[in-house]
Amino acid sequence: MKAPSNPMLSIRGLQVQASGSKGTVHMLRGIDLDVARGRIVGVVGESGSGKSTLASAVIGLLPSNARRISGEIRFAGRDLMSLGEGEMRELRGDRIAMIFQDPMTVLNPVFTIGTQLIDVIRRKSPRTRADAARAQAETMLTRVGIPDPASRLRSYPHQLSGGMRQRVMIAMALATDAELILADEPTTALDATVEVQIVTLLKELQRELSGSVLFISHHLGLLAEFCDDVVVMYGGMVMETGPMDEVIADPSHPYTKALLACEIDDAPHGKPLPTIPGTLPSPREEPGGCLFAPRCPRATEACFQIKPEMTEARPGVAARCLRIGDD
Numbered sequence: 001m002k003a004p005s006n007p008m009l010s011i012r013g014l015q016v017q018a019s020g021s022k023g024t025v026h027m028l029r030g031i032d033l034d035v036a037r038g039r040i041v042g043v044v045g046e047s048g049s050g051k052s053t054l055a056s057a058v059i060g061l062l063p064s065n066a067r068r069i070s071g072e073i074r075f076a077g078r079d080l081m082s083l084g085e086g087e088m089r090e091l092r093g094d095r096i097a098m099i100f101q102d103p104m105t106v107l108n109p110v111f112t113i114g115t116q117l118i119d120v121i122r123r124k125s126p127r128t129r130a131d132a133a134r135a136q137a138e139t140m141l142t143r144v145g146i147p148d149p150a151s152r153l154r155s156y157p158h159q160l161s162g163g164m165r166q167r168v169m170i171a172m173a174l175a176t177d178a179e180l181i182l183a184d185e186p187t188t189a190l191d192a193t194v195e196v197q198i199v200t201l202l203k204e205l206q207r208e209l210s211g212s213v214l215f216i217s218h219h220l221g222l223l224a225e226f227c228d229d230v231v232v233m234y235g236g237m238v239m240e241t242g243p244m245d246e247v248i249a250d251p252s253h254p255y256t257k258a259l260l261a262c263e264i265d266d267a268p269h270g271k272p273l274p275t276i277p278g279t280l281p282s283p284r285e286e287p288g289g290c291l292f293a294p295r296c297p298r299a300t301e302a303c304f305q306i307k308p309e310m311t312e313a314r315p316g317v318a319a320r321c322l323r324i325g326d327d
């Protein structure tokens with residue numbers, strides 16, 4: 001990834017640990033990441049790589065047993081760590097919008113879609129008149145592909161399908177006109193056809209978006225459809241970053257290669273994707289070498305002993321692998 005001088009989101013050395021009954025859990029082991037303005041950045045990695053922890057840390061909603069050990073999170077130049085809970089709450093849902101796997105984490109079951117969407121619109125522009133806000137809400141629903149928006153505004157969340165609820169959540173995120181949208185696996189619970197529709201929608205909206213998007217998924221092929229940049233995570237670390245097209249065309253890290261191989265053996269729709277042999281490193285351990293070495297087809301003796309640093313593989317692409325440049 002290019003190192004923009006003034007990124008929307010900039011994370012440095014972020015370490016998060018949780019304390020459990022069996023000791024310390026390493027959730028994030030030192031994350032460096034930039035989201036440039038106006039870019040859509042995909043974060044990919046198997047389940048358990050730390051993707052959701054990363055998103056939670058940005059919005060200041062880490063699980064209660066987790067704590068940030070070190071690092072810096074800057075949003076539009078502002079140090080998020082120095083903000084109090086009240087200031088953080090103001091940022092969430094205003095300058096930072098969130099889209100989750102379960103729309104019901106955002107939608108309130110006791111209010112109509114219209115009430116909730118109009119509320120977002122009027123919070124953003126308090127002087128909008130009620131009828132104008134309603135008209136804007138209808139436009140918003142149309143924009144995210146919801147038919148018959150006038151009657152949909154009168155619906156309650158449970159009256160909509162999962163796919164439609166996701167669209168409403170996207171509409172709410174767009175209505176905030178946030179500078180940063182954090183999307184954590186928003187399509188994972190949907191069936192493959194609806195997932196494609198939602199991603200197609202995001203791709204169309206990409207042109208209109210003024211803000212940046214951090215889109216989390218365990219599915220690299222999905223992210224490749226619409227992301228500008230990619231961040232590959234493994235065991236709470238970043239393994240590779242770069243422009244999506246370049247990384248996909250020629251992955252530098254064996255883990256990225258393995259993720260990509262899962263996509264190439266593409267399973268029929270509805271079937272789980274093939275998986276990488278072996279298991280994720282235990283979050284309780286702190287191995288001396290590369291976290292991926294035990295599963296890596298290219299690992300040498302050194303890989304088990306030396307912790308690799310992020311290394312530039314070629315301009316714009318960096319990977320955490322000792323063997324960069326070996327071939």
Ligand SMILES: Nc1ncnc2c1ncn2[C@@H]1O[C@H](COP(=O)(O)OP(=O)(O)O)[C@@H](O)[C@H]1O
Binds near residue numbers: 051063064065066
């Ligand atoms: N509240 C918690 N307490 C202890 N460990 C946790 C907690 N939440 C997540 N973890 C662990 O942190 C690691 C990262 O989890 P997570 O961020 O949810 O990964 P992902 O979203 O990529 O699936 C995993 O090892 C997971 O088991």
Ligand SMILES: [Mg+2]
Binds near residue numbers: 051052053185
């Ligand atoms: Mg997750």
